[in-house]
Amino acid sequence: GENVEQHPSTLSVQEGDSAVIKCTYSDSASNYFPWYKQELGKGPQLIIDIRSNVGEKKDQRIAVTLNKTAKHFSLHITETQPEDSAVYFCAASNRNAGGTSYGKLTFGQGTILTVHP
């Protein structure tokens, strides 16, 4: 099955700096890669996702890049703000899987991002 590795496990930056979180996946059939942000004591919230037919996607200060050949994808946050502090999770799934392999999301271990004012 799919295995997703996420690095780093913790990341500390100064306000205004950029933050980059990287994930690698093992199943070459995976073609959907969402990123979630989880604040303390709350459920994860989708912040951006990318499908394998594109290499990069941006949404304001957040961008995700995908390298299918190397099987890794990254989250980039520019001009970080204290409110960006949270745990970030990457995930991968196969959009075309059916039956018992329905499209299960496999999550990375999470990155604790701290943005210092």
Place this chain on the structure above:
Amino acid sequence: DGGITQSPKYLFRKEGQNVTLSCEQNLNHDAMYWYRQDPGQGLRLIYYSQIVNDFQKGDIAEGYSVSREKKESFPLTVTSAQKNPTAFYLCASSMSSGGGYTQYFGPGTRLTVL
């Protein structure tokens, strides 16, 4: 106000007791999921349901049971057979179970075994 609700927010259980966690959604989603989250780990899938009256085991189903009698509801029972039930439990739903459909999460229930 659409979304996913989970109750209770905090739950305490004595060893040997079964306990049921509630999950309700009003998003008209077909698929629903239960995940377990432990400190320093990603989310692990317990059970999922693609449609009413149908559900499948995820990666860590032992010691858990579910039902899906209504489209809106997907309760999770943590049985006494679950060896280490203290964790944060998250319910999610998506329009369909096919890959690529966004999963939306509820606020979670923190279960503590005393």
